[in-house]
Amino acid sequence: MKIAVLPGDGIGKEIVAQAVRVLQALGESFEYEWADVGGAAYESAGHPLPEATLKLAMESDAVLFGAVGDWKYDKLERALRPEQAILGLRKNMGLFANFRPAICYEELVGASSLKPEIIAGLDILIVRELTGDIYFGQPRGRRASPDGAFAGADEAFDTMRYSRPEIERIAHVAFQAARKRGNKVASVDKANVLETFQFWKDVVTEVHEAHYVDVKLEHMYVDNAAMQLVKAPKNFDVVVTGNMFGDILSDEASMLTGSIGMLPSASLNDRKQGLYEPSHGSAPDIAGKGVANPLATILSAAMMLRFSLDKAEQADRIEAAVKKVLASGLRTPDIWSEGTTKVGTEAMGDAVVAALAQ
Ligand SMILES: NC(=O)C1=CN([C@@H]2O[C@H](COP(=O)(O)OP(=O)(O)OC[C@H]3O[C@@H](n4cnc5c(N)ncnc54)[C@H](O)[C@@H]3O)[C@@H](O)[C@H]2O)C=CC1
Ligand SMILES: CC(C)CC(=O)C(=O)O
Ligand SMILES: [Mg+2]
Numbered sequence: 246m247k248i249a250v251l252p253g254d255g256i257g258k259e260i261v262a263q264a265v266r267v268l269q270a271l272g273e274s275f276e277y278e279w280a281d282v283g284g285a286a287y288e289s290a291g292h293p294l295p296e297a298t299l300k301l302a303m304e305s306d307a308v309l310f311g312a313v314g315d316w317k318y319d320k321l322e323r324a325l326r327p328e329q330a331i332l333g334l335r336k337n338m339g340l341f342a343n344f345r346p347a348i349c350y351e352e353l354v355g356a357s358s359l360k361p362e363i364i365a366g367l368d369i370l371i372v373r374e375l376t377g378d379i380y381f382g383q384p385r386g387r388r389a390s391p392d393g394a395f396a397g398a399d400e401a402f403d404t405m406r407y408s409r410p411e412i413e414r415i416a417h418v419a420f421q422a423a424r425k426r427g428n429k430v431a432s433v434d435k436a437n438v439l440e441t442f443q444f445w446k447d448v449v450t451e452v453h454e455a456h457y458v459d460v461k462l463e464h465m466y467v468d469n470a471a472m473q474l475v476k477a478p479k480n481f482d483v484v485v486t487g488n489m490f491g492d493i494l495s496d497e498a499s500m501l502t503g504s505i506g507m508l509p510s511a512s513l514n515d516r517k518q519g520l521y522e523p524s525h526g527s528a529p530d531i532a533g534k535g536v537a538n539p540l541a542t543i544l545s546a547a548m549m550l551r552f553s554l555d556k557a558e559q560a561d562r563i564e565a566a567v568k569k570v571l572a573s574g575l576r577t578p579d580i581w582s583e584g585t586t587k588v589g590t591e592a593m594g595d596a597v598v599a600a601l602a603q
Contacts, residue, residue, distance in 0.1 A: 257311025283313025373491025506538025
């Protein structure tokens with residue numbers, strides 16, 4: 246089985262290196278092929294998603310991805326900016342279903358900025374639609390404002406849109422995931438203001454009534470959901486929402502787990518092919534310092550084993566090894582607290598590899 250390894254930029258290289266070491270320690274005969282992506286590919290090939298990288302990703306059984314982006318590319322024309330690489334991979338591979346599990350490990354209850362009783366035992370799953378919404382909607386651009394109070398002034402615009410099939414398929418994914426967990430789905434929208442999200446709510450309701458009446462469904466406006474996530478996060482089981490709201494809410498949810506460095510993700514298409522990446526970005530502020538938390542990427546590799554490579558037992562082994570390492574008291578700076586031992590990215594990788602052998 247072939248894994249495309251795309252480390253990307255910033256801490257992407259540091260954390261993916263640790264995830265690959267952990268995968269290699271499993272004793273499986275996976276084939277790995279590395280390629281540049283994002284800013285690194287812009288430097289080496291003049292484009293953030295070169296054809297060869299896309300071809301490799303499309304032909305592989307799974308993609309292990311780090312992160313892309315750096316402030317130094319922010320003035321490039323949009324098509325050449327590193328972030329276009331991850332957007333292009335998601336669109337071209339049809340990776341419409343993004344799973345972001347926010348689990349608070351017992352040992353990290355003290356690392357969260359929330360009170361222990363609010364987050365102890367937390368296990369929620371954010372199901373984010375990943376190939377539609379305002380991130381991909383056309384038209385978009387800049388122009389002279391055609392009408393209104395500021396007619397003639399410069400303006401910029403994007404388009405929020407969702408089609409029925411796009412909403413139906415992500416709703417099915419969320420309801421089916423809920424059946425394997427707490428049997429509860431919160432569909433997050435902004436139906437009180439946006440036509441796109443009134444449609445979202447209508448279609449989710451139809452899918453529910455036609456196929457999943459055994460699953461408890463509630464609808465929640467996104468502003469309320471953002472508040473409820475910090476007030477009473479354990480009331481959630483599966484959260485299903487659009488691309489932009491899912492992006493924002495999953496970063497918020499990451500702090501319920503202790504750090505964004507703990508939140509893995511899986512992005513799947515309808516062929517079981519997937520891209521696996523931490524939910525965070527390239528963290529230019531800490532890149533090159535050897536302090537980034539590699540656990541979100543290592544846990545994403547576990548999701549890859551489970552969802553794309555049919556190696557659920559190996560996924561369990563990695564997750565158990567991560568728990569052992571946390572129980573032993575090792576912490577990267579983002580999850581460090583009094584009484585635990587601060588280590589860097591590589592030492593954390595070493596510890597997970599060692600725990601696998603125990
Ligand atoms: N999928 C992707 O490739 C993504 C790329 N980005 C890009 O990443 C760049 C930086 O974006 P930011 O908004 O700063 O978000 P970010 O997620 O990279 O960083 C936000 C904060 O979290 C910290 N952080 C992130 N990952 C960490 C880890 N593993 N261990 C310890 N601390 C960690 C960073 O140091 C920073 O303080 C931008 O160019 C952005 O567009 C952002 C999100 C996703
Ligand atoms: C950089 C964006 C394209 C993506 C993002 O923030 C995410 O997927 O979490
Ligand atoms: Mg994000």
